[in-house]
Every structure is written in structure tokens, then in C-alpha cells.
Amino acid sequence: MKIIDGGVTSAKGFKAAGCAAGVKYENRPDMAMIFSEKPCRAAGTFTSNVFKAAPVLWDRRIIREGDGSVRAVVVNTGIANAGTGKEGMRLCEETAKKAAGVLGISPDEVIIGSTGVIGPQLNMEAIFRGIETLSGQLSDTREAAKEASIAIMTTDTHPKECAVEFEAGGKKITLGGMAKGSGMIHPNMCTMLSYLTTDLCISKELLQEALSDVITDTFNMISVDGDTSTNDTLVLMANGEAGNEEITDHGTDYEAFREALHHVALDLARQLAGDGEGATKLLTCHVINAEDVNKARILAKSVITSSLTKAAMYGNDANFGRILCAMGYSGAEFDPEKLDIHFDAEGFSRITVYSDGDRVLFSEEEATELLKQKEVIITADMKEGDAQATAWGCDLTHEYVNINADYRS
Amino acid sequence: MKIIDGGVTSAKGFKAAGCAAGVKYENRPDMAMIFSEKPCRAAGTFTSNVFKAAPVLWDRRIIREGDGSVRAVVVNTGIANAGTGKEGMRLCEETAKKAAGVLGISPDEVIIGSTGVIGPQLNMEAIFRGIETLSGQLSDTREAAKEASIAIMTTDTHPKECAVEFEAGGKKITLGGMAKGSGMIHPNMCTMLSYLTTDLCISKELLQEALSDVITDTFNMISVDGDTSTNDTLVLMANGEAGNEEITDHGTDYEAFREALHHVALDLARQLAGDGEGATKLLTCHVINAEDVNKARILAKSVITSSLTKAAMYGNDANFGRILCAMGYSGAEFDPEKLDIHFDAEGFSRITVYSDGDRVLFSEEEATELLKQKEVIITADMKEGDAQATAWGCDLTHEYVNINADYRS
Numbered sequence: 001m002k003i004i005d006g007g008v009t010s011a012k013g014f015k016a017a018g019c020a021a022g023v024k025y026e027n028r029p030d031m032a033m034i035f036s037e038k039p040c041r042a043a044g045t046f047t048s049n050v051f052k053a054a055p056v057l058w059d060r061r062i063i064r065e066g067d068g069s070v071r072a073v074v075v076n077t078g079i080a081n082a083g084t085g086k087e088g089m090r091l092c093e094e095t096a097k098k099a100a101g102v103l104g105i106s107p108d109e110v111i112i113g114s115t116g117v118i119g120p121q122l123n124m125e126a127i128f129r130g131i132e133t134l135s136g137q138l139s140d141t142r143e144a145a146k147e148a149s150i151a152i153m154t155t156d157t158h159p160k161e162c163a164v165e166f167e168a169g170g171k172k173i174t175l176g177g178m179a180k181g182s183g184m185i186h187p188n189m190c191t192m193l194s195y196l197t198t199d200l201c202i203s204k205e206l207l208q209e210a211l212s213d214v215i216t217d218t219f220n221m222i223s224v225d226g227d228t229s230t231n232d233t234l235v236l237m238a239n240g241e242a243g244n245e246e247i248t249d250h251g252t253d254y255e256a257f258r259e260a261l262h263h264v265a266l267d268l269a270r271q272l273a274g275d276g277e278g279a280t281k282l283l284t285c286h287v288i289n290a291e292d293v294n295k296a297r298i299l300a301k302s303v304i305t306s307s308l309t310k311a312a313m314y315g316n317d318a319n320f321g322r323i324l325c326a327m328g329y330s331g332a333e334f335d336p337e338k339l340d341i342h343f344d345a346e347g348f349s350r351i352t353v354y355s356d357g358d359r360v361l362f363s364e365e366e367a368t369e370l371l372k373q374k375e376v377i378i379t380a381d382m383k384e385g386d387a388q389a390t391a392w393g394c395d396l397t398h399e400y401v402n403i404n405a406d407y408r409s
Numbered sequence: 410m411k412i413i414d415g416g417v418t419s420a421k422g423f424k425a426a427g428c429a430a431g432v433k434y435e436n437r438p439d440m441a442m443i444f445s446e447k448p449c450r451a452a453g454t455f456t457s458n459v460f461k462a463a464p465v466l467w468d469r470r471i472i473r474e475g476d477g478s479v480r481a482v483v484v485n486t487g488i489a490n491a492g493t494g495k496e497g498m499r500l501c502e503e504t505a506k507k508a509a510g511v512l513g514i515s516p517d518e519v520i521i522g523s524t525g526v527i528g529p530q531l532n533m534e535a536i537f538r539g540i541e542t543l544s545g546q547l548s549d550t551r552e553a554a555k556e557a558s559i560a561i562m563t564t565d566t567h568p569k570e571c572a573v574e575f576e577a578g579g580k581k582i583t584l585g586g587m588a589k590g591s592g593m594i595h596p597n598m599c600t601m602l603s604y605l606t607t608d609l610c611i612s613k614e615l616l617q618e619a620l621s622d623v624i625t626d627t628f629n630m631i632s633v634d635g636d637t638s639t640n641d642t643l644v645l646m647a648n649g650e651a652g653n654e655e656i657t658d659h660g661t662d663y664e665a666f667r668e669a670l671h672h673v674a675l676d677l678a679r680q681l682a683g684d685g686e687g688a689t690k691l692l693t694c695h696v697i698n699a700e701d702v703n704k705a706r707i708l709a710k711s712v713i714t715s716s717l718t719k720a721a722m723y724g725n726d727a728n729f730g731r732i733l734c735a736m737g738y739s740g741a742e743f744d745p746e747k748l749d750i751h752f753d754a755e756g757f758s759r760i761t762v763y764s765d766g767d768r769v770l771f772s773e774e775e776a777t778e779l780l781k782q783k784e785v786i787i788t789a790d791m792k793e794g795d796a797q798a799t800a801w802g803c804d805l806t807h808e809y810v811n812i813n814a815d816y817r818s
Contacts, residue, residue, distance in 0.1 A: 051737035051745050083733045085746075085767035118730020119768045183717065186738075225716040226635070227731070228738035307634040307716065308592065308813055315814030321527020322636070324492045328460035329595075329637035336460050337494075358494035359528045397814075401807050404717055405724030 001260050006163030007145030008034050010176035012199040013241035016144045017137035018151030021130025023123050024078025024116060029151035031130035032075045034195060035103060035138050039069035040237035042111070043208035045215055047232035053082035054092040055112040056233055062108055063235070069106075070237055073195055074099045074134075075113035076127060077154050077180075082118045082230040091122045098128050102135045111235055113193045115154055115180065118230060149178035152193055155277050155403055156182045162267040166260040168253035169244035173200045175260045177236075179268040183277040183404060185224035186305070194219070194234045194268055200257060201240035202247040210258050211236050218265035221297065221391040223305045224276030225400070236261075273304075273392035274375070278400030282375040283313055283393045290382045295332040296389035302330030303378060304393030313376060314395035318343060318367035320353040323378060340381040345373035410669050415572030416554030417443050419585035421608035422650035425553045426546040427560030430539025432532050433487025433525060438560035440539035441484045443604060444512060444547050448478040449646035451520070452617035454624055456641035462491035463501040464521040465642055471517055472644070478515075479646055482604055483508045483543075484522035484561050485536060486589075491527045491639040500531045507537050511544045520644055522602045524563055524589065527639060558587035561602055564686050564812055565591045571676040575669040577662035578653035582609045584669050586645075588677040592686040592813065594633035595714070603628070603643045603677055609666060610649035611656040619667050620645050627674035630706065630800045632714045633685030634809070645670075682713075682801035683784070687808030691784040692722055695799050699791045704741040705798035711739030712787060713802030722785060723804035727752060727776035729762040732787060749790040754782035 008016050014036050021031040044063040046056045062070065074095060081088045092114075096107040103110075114122070138144070149159035163176030177196035202210075211234070219234060240246070247253045274282035285303040290296035303309060306326035312319040320341050328336065337357035342350050348370045352360050370376070417425050423445050430440040453472040455465045471479065483504060490497045501523075505516040512519075523531070547553070558568035572585030586605030611619075620643070628643060649655070656662045683691035694712040699705035712718060715735035721728040729750050737745065746766035751759050757779045761769050779785070 049734060049737035050739075050741075050743060051733045080730070083730055083763065083766075083768060087767075118728075118733060227715055227717045227734060230730075230734050230737060306636055307809075308636045311810055311813030314810065317815065319526075319528075321489070321492055321639075324460045324527060325458060325636060325639050328458035328639060330459075332459075334459060354492065357492075358496075359492060396810060398807050398810050400716075401720055401723065401805060401810060404720030404805075406726065 001164050001166040001263060004163050004165055006142065006176045007149055007161035007178050008176055008195055008197045009140045009145040010163040011174040011197045013038055013239050014197045015138040015140045016148040017134045017139065018147035019130055019133045019137065021133065022126045023076050030077045031134060032148040032151040033134035033138065034073040034148065034197065036071050036237065036239045038239045038241060039071055040239040041204045041207050042070040042235060042237050043211040044233065044235045045211060047229055049228050049230045051083060051230045053080055053114060053231040054084060054088040055081055055114045056231060057089065058092045058096065059111050059233060059235065062111065066108060069109055070111055071105045071109040072099055072103055073111040073113065073235065074131060075152050075193060076130065077152060078116040079114060079120050079122050080116045080118045080231050081114040081122055084121055087121055091124060094124065095127055099131050102131055113233055115193055115231055152178065152180040154180065156180055156275055158275060160268055160271040162264045164260045164263055166256045168200060168247060168256050171242045171244040173198060173242045173244060175264055177264050177268060179272055181224065181272040182275050183225060185222065185272060185276060186226045186228045196236040196264060198238045199240065199242035200238050201242065201244050202238055202257065206247055206254060207236060207238055210261050214258065214262045214265045218262065218269040221301060222269045222273040223301065223393050224273065226305050270392050273394055276394035277403045278397040279394030280314065280397055281395050283378065283395065284375060284390060285378045286388065286390050287380045287382065288388045289385060290387045291385040293387040293389055296387045298330050298332040299327050299380060300389045300391035302326045304391045307396055310393065310396035313371060314397045316368045316371040318353060318364065318371060327380060334382055334384060338383040342379045343367060343370055344377040344379065345370045345375065410573050410575040410672060413572050413574055415551065415585045416558055416570035416587050417585055417604055417606045418549045418551065418554040419572040420583040420606045422447055422648050423606045424547040424549045425557040426543045426548065427556035428539055428542045428546065430542065431535045432485050439486045440543060441557040441560040442543035442547065443482040443557065443606065445480050445646065445648045447648045447650060448480055449648040450613045450616050451479040451644060451646050452620040453642065453644045454620060456638055458637050458639045460492060460639045462489055462523060462640040463493060463497040464490055464523045465640060466498065467501045468520050468642060468644065471520065475517060478518055479520055480514045480518040481508055481512055482520040482522065482644065483540060484602060485539065486561060486563050487525040488523060488529050488531050489525045489527045489640050490523040490531055493530055496530055500533060503533060504536055508540050511540055522642055524602050524640055561587065561589040563589065565589055565684055567684060569677055569680040571673045573669045573672055575665045577609060577656060577665050580651045580653040582607060582651045582653060584673055586673050586677060588681055590633060590681040591684050592634060594631065594681060594685060595635045595637045605645040605673060607647045608649065608651040609647050610651065610653050611647055611666065615656055615663060616645060616647055619670050622667065623671045623674045627671065627678040630710060631678045631682040632710065632802050633682065635714050679801050682803055685803035686812045687806040688803030689723065689806055690804050692802045692804065693784060693786045693799060695786065695788045695797065697788060697790050697797045698794060699796045700794040702796040702798055705796045707739050707741040708736050708789060709798045709800035711735045713800045716805055719802065719805035722780060723806045725777045725780040727762060727773065727780060736789060743791055743793060747792040751788045752776060752779055753786040753788065754779045754784065
């Protein structure tokens with residue numbers, strides 16, 4: 001597997017575009033489109049929130065019940081089309097029909113994504129104008145992928161892309177994707193909005209299996225604010241343009257694909273966590289030597305979700321008591337007397353702050369310097385088994401409060 | 410039942426004191442004592458956190474295994490004596506021994522409470538000095554109760570007390586208490602530190618039963634930051650000085666006591682929520698007409714725990730989408746198409762923002778004015794049954810981040 005500079009247009013046969021359609025704000029990129037001439041098999045995972053946004057219901061139906069022919073994705077920011085009742089569902093359908101008409105495909109081949117404020121109805125004049133503009137700008141260049149990734153941003157501070165190449169059936173396969181955060185991020189089955197494209201030829205069942213498999217340790221292990229969105233959507237499209245023989249079993253080719261997919265999903269998930277609303281740093285929590293992997297996941301996620309731990313990390317304060325506390329209330333049982341806690345950062349020696357259930361004297365000054373880095377790694381050694389898990393989050397900052405106290409105005 | 414101005418010294422035979430012992434800071438009240446000449450029966454509930462602070466382990470042993478003779482409470486702020494290993498347990502025991510020596514009672518009659526930074530060991534010189542000062546200042550006056558309630562504050566902005574009178578067995582009974590917040594508040598079995606005193610005579614079993622019963626809808630329904638502390642302790646002491654015949658069954662007298670206890674617990678819990686770290690307002694969420702009470706509790710607590718909802722309330726932003734979202738990911742199943750959401754505040758007409766699963770047009774200006782009040786009430790009408798529950802929280806503010814990014818320095 002080789003990491004390349006790319007995004008949703010890296011795989012053969014995929015075009016993309018981004019534009020400023022004026023859905024909620026003027027002169028700000030707010031609509032994106034992905035298009036594949038050849039029909040794609042698609043896999044997806046969606047929010048577990050009881051309130052599912054209209055586009056989530058639309059996409060889920062297409063991916064679960066459709067015949068595996070997806071050719072376009074239309075995404076808007078500004079308005080989430082969630083909590084919008086039957087009228088919201090109708091506007092989602094109209095969006096798909098408009099895109100289908102312009103692109104010469106069926107509405108059931110159009111995946112819809114919306115993100116933004118919950119409650120208001122879509123501004124259809126802007127949406128229609130955007131679809132027309134986007135369809136005229138579709139391109140398979142690197143720039144087009146970048147523009148699409150910029151157009152799906154909301155409070156994100158930078159676009160999030162990733163692409164890799166690998167081999168399957170003697171052919172070069174490419175897999176690329178984009179994602180956006182950065183608030184209401186606590187994915188439970190997938191993240192806010194993420195679209196992955198590949199030219200691999202693979203059965204629909206294995207495509208979904210690989211996706212469901214990799215999200216457990218990637219998108220589902222990040223959190224910005226503990227709030228699982230109504231719009232979480234992760235869609236993976238495979239158009240088969242690479243020309244490999246269709247993958248239909250769990251052989252070497254499937255494993256190569258799974259590895260590539262895991263890399264892209266993990267890379268995008270880490271980008272989402274590190275660019276959480278208001279974040280100044282990425283927090284990584286490794287839980288090692290746990291009794292079982294489920295326990296390790298619960299513990300790691302509890303640490304990176306704790307408001308008090310996140311605020312301490314913002315203040316570069318090695319307040320390990322909050323880490324203990326978050327592990328202790330996570331719901332996972334463990335022996336607190338065995339626990340070790342370490343802090344790490346690139347270019348710094350490890351600082352151990354807690355060992356065998358007791359504090360360790362350490363230099364507060366050195367710890368403060370370590371905690372100022374862009375990625376801080378907390379390792380909790382449970383010494384109870386050999387399972388491990390990692391979760392990613394960010395610090396809780398004044399800017400998070402600024403952004404969210406005044407989101408709609 | 411009659412509400413009176415009072416605290417831990419209101420019930421007959423209870424004395425209290427508060428002083429500045431210099432445990433962590435100089436010239437700041439940081440130690441409190443409660444004393445009853447007559448032995449008390451005691452009931453308690455403690456944190457469910459796997460990491461239990463040394464004083465929690467100490468108190469739990471006394472209350473669960475003891476013969477029901479408790480006579481004193483010693484509390485310090487500044488250092489939590491949590492995550493302190495065997496040495497922390499030894500220092501807790503030394504504290505009890507010192508207090509017992511000074512007061513002429515047994516160490517097993519001394520309840521210990523600590524709150525503050527997790528990790529450091531207690532400063533025993535200050536603790537011993539404090540115990541000596543406190544024992545010389547014990548008094549049954551209203552002022553003494555107030556001083557004790559001030560001495561247990563950490564980031565609280567005001568002391569929290571409550572007291573009531575009621576009748577049992579033809580005698581006037583008094584019940585009073587104090588509590589402290591205001592960070593790491595997401596009680597699971599009880600709150601940070603709260604001490605209640607009564608002169609009622611009641612069997613130990615019924616005392617514990619009444620306490621366990623009332624916390625479900627009071628202390629266990631508040632949250633400031635979702636972080637369940639290592640030190641949560643609620644202790645209720647009954648010395649029997651009122652002279653009523655011992656309550657040994659669930660008759661009228663037990664019900665009168667239960668009602669009084671519920672009032673005091675609810676009042677203190679609401680005070681804790683409204684004075685959460687950095688809070689500018691109290692958030693109350695009523696979930697009504699739910700299918701069952703457990704579901705109602707989960708939904709109400711999810712709303713007042715959501716960071717995004719809390720930040721919107723700080724910004725006086727009627728962003729009901731975040732309330733929908735928090736209900737949707739709570740884990741409770743319900744029909745989103747039936748839901749109504751209303752905002753209320755004292756002196757304002759009700760504003761309905763969501764009805765039958767769809768948004769309602771409302772005046773943003775009026776909503777902003779309503780949300781500026783000191784208590785904002787969110788009512789979610791599920792229209793699925795007749796169960797209800799209420800949870801209390803506070804807004805998420807810049808000051809919360811200030812306090813917690815820099816807690817230890």
C-alpha cells in the first residue's frame with residue numbers, strides 16, 4: 001500500500017466539484033458533487049441517533065434496498081435538513097430528482113448529504129442553482145477533489161482528504177476520500193459526513209463488510225463533544241474501473257483492500273478529531289494490556305470524552321486525576337491498583353504520572369512542555385490482559401464555547 | 410412540612426464549625442466539622458466510580474459495617490485524597506484518629522470527607538491544626554452551620570443549605586443539610602459532598618431506605634459536566650434527639666420523613682446544578698408523557714448533559730435541534746414524530762418550538778429574552794404514556810473553561 005496525495009477524484013472514473021451556492025451564507029463554498037460515469041456499488045453506515053436527518057433516511061434506503069447502482073453524491077452545508085418532518089423528506093427527494101435530471105441518471109442513483117443547522121427547511125433555489133453549477137464544473141483533477149472537500153466544511157478549519165494505492169488481482173487500485181467535522185462529533189456507526197471512492201471491483205456484500213469492519217476502530221473511536229449527530233453519514237463507492245477481477249471472497253485481495261480502507265478511514269478520523277470545534281490539539285488515548293478489547297474501547301473513549309480532562313489538556317495541565325476519574329466512571333470494571341498512566345508526545349521522553357495505582361513524582365514543567373504539543377498521547381496500561389484500543393479527541397477550549405454559544409447567528 | 414432558614418445545626422443536638430486550616434491555600438475556609446453528642450444512626454450513598462477516594466472507602470465501611478454509631482464529620486477541601494494509594498488510606502485513618510482523640514469518641518464514629526485535587530497526599534499538619542481549631546469552635550447556632558457550609562466550598566460561588574420541620578409521632582422533627590459542588594458533578598448514587606442531619610429517631614434500615622429512595626429523582630438527576638467524581642458522598646445522620654418513638658415501619662411518620670428528605674435533597678441538588686462551574690443559569694428539563702419512568706430519566710439527563718445544548722443555552726440561542734439530537738442519541742427508543750418541545754421561564758409565556766415531530770415558527774427575539782432568565786425550563790412531551798422525570802444542569806460557559814484549564818495552579 002502506498003500513500004498518495006489525493007482525495008475523491010484519485011480513483012479512476014470519479015469526478016468532483018465544489019461551489020458557493022448561497023444555501024445559508026453568500027460567497028462561501030457550500031455545495032459539493034461527486035460523479036462516476038460508471039455505476040458504483042455502494043456501502044454506507046449512518047447515525048444511530050433516533051432523529052435521523054432526511055438525507056440519512058434517503059441514503060440508507062438506496063444503499064440497503066437499492067440494486068447497487070449509485071453514480072452521484074450531492075452535499076450541501078448550512079442547513080442539515082434534520083428535524084424537518086415530511087417536508088424535509090420531500091425536499092431531499094426533489095434535490096435527488098434535480099441532480100438526476102441534470103446528470104442524466106436516475107434519482108435513486110443519487111446520494112444526498114446535508115450538514116448545518118437542525119430545524120430550517122432547505123433553500124431549494126440555492127440548491128438547484130448549486131446543482132447546475134456543480135454539474136458544469138465536474139472534473140477528475142486533484143484540484144476538483146480539493147474544491148469538493150473545501151465545500152463540505154462547516155466549522156472545520158481545514159479540508160480533510162486521504163488517498164492510497166494498493167494492488168488487487170494484479171491491478172493497481174486507488175482508494176480516496178474526504179470528510180468533514182467538526183462539532184456534534186461522537187460518531188456511533190460512522191462520522192458526520194465522509195465520502196470514499198475507489199475503482200476496485202468488489203461484491204456489494206464484501207464492500208459493506210469491509211466498511212463496517214474498519215469503522216469500529218476508526219470513526220467510531222473519535223469524539224469532539226459527545227454529541228452523536230442526526231446526520232452522520234459515511235458512504236463508500238466502488239466503480240470497478242481499475243479492471244481487477246471482482247473480489248468475492250476473503251483472500252489476499254480483500255485483505256489488501258481492507259488494509260487500505262483502514263488506513264484512509266483512520267487518517268480521516270484522526271483529522272476530524274484534531275480539527276474538532278475550537279481544538280488546539282489532538283488527544284490520543286491508548287489503552288493497553290486490557291482484559292478484552294471492548295473494555296479497552298470503553299476506557300479509551302471515556303478519557304477522550306471527559307470535559308474535565310479535555311479542559312486540563314487545553315491548559316497544558318498534567319492533571320492525571322481527571323484521567324483516573326474518567327476511566328473509573330466509564331462503566332468498565334478493572335483493578336485500579338494495577339494502573340499505570342504515561343504521557344507522550346513526538347520529540348519528548350515519556351513522562352509516567354501514575355504507577356501501580358499510585359502517583360509518581362514528575363516535573364510539572366516538563367509535563368507542561370510536553371502537553372503543549374499538537375498531539376498528546378495518553379497511555380493507560382491496565383496490566384490485566386493483552387487487548388488494546390485507541391481513541392482520538394481534542395481539547396475543550398474557549399473557542400469551542402464561542403462557536404457553540406452563537407452557532408446560528 | 411415547613412421550610413425554615415437553617416442547615417446542619419437546625420436539628421436538635423448537632424453542632425458545627427468551619428475554619429481556614431491552610432490545607433492547600435492560606436486564609437480560605439477549608440475545613441468543616443459536624444458533631445452530635447448523642448450517637449447517630451447514619452445512612453450514606455457513595456460514588457460508583459471504580460476509583461473511590463480513601464474517605465469514600467472509609468465512610469462506606471463505617472456506614473455499611475458499623476453498628477450505627479456515628480458522631481462526627483470532618484471535611485477538608487483543597488486535596489481530594491483520591492488516587493493516593495495505601496498512604497492515602499493511612500492518612501484518612503490518622504485524620505479520624507486525631508478527631509476522635511480531640512472529641513473523646515472512637516475513630517469509627519468519625520465520617521471523613523475530602524474534595525479538591527486528585528493525586529497529592531493530604532497536608533497532615535494543616536489537617537491536625539484544623540481539627541483542633543474546629544473542635545474548639547463547635548456551636549449549634551445558625552452561624553456555625555453557615556460557616557461549615559462555606560468551609561466545604563471549592564469552585565462553588567455560594568454555600569448550599571436547606572432545612573425543614575415536620576411532625577412524626579406527635580413530635581416536631583427537624584432535618585437540615587449542606588452540600589457542595591461544583592465541578593466533576595454527574596452524581597451516580599449521590600453527589601460530590603453532602604451532609605444531612607436530623608433529630609428524628611428511626612431504624613437504620615428505614616433511614617438508608619429513605620435516602621436511597623429519594624436520591625433517584627434528586628441528586629442522581631443533576632449534571633454539571635458529565636464527570637462522575639471519585640469522591641461523591643452523601644451522608645444522613647439521625648441522632649433521635651427529637652424524642653419521637655422510633656420509626657420502624659412504612660406508616661404516616663415514615664412518609665412525612667420521606668417527604669421532608671425529598672424536599673431537602675431536591676433543594677440542595679438544584680442548588681448544585683445552578684451553581685455548576687462557570688454557570689450563568691439553571692437548566693431544568695422535564696420529560697412528560699413518556700412510556701416509562703426509566704426512559705423519561707434517560708431522555709431528561711441526556712438533554713441537560715449535552716455540551717452543544719449547554720453552550721446554546723449560554724448563548725441564549727433557542728437551538729432546539731441540539732435538544733432533539735441529545736434525545737435521539739440518549740439510548741432511549743421513542744417515536745420522533747410525536748415529540749413536542751417547549752421553553753418556559755418564570756414570568757414568560759410558553760414558547761413552543763417543535764410540535765408533532767416538526768418545527769414551529771416562533772419569535773427568535775422572544776425566545777432569546779426567555780433564555781436569558783436564571784432558570785430555563787425545557788419540556789419534552791413524548792405523547793407515548795404517562796411517566797415523567799426531571800433533570801437539572803447548567804450552561805457551558807467561557808468561565809467553565811477558565812476554571813478547568815487551570816484548576817491546579
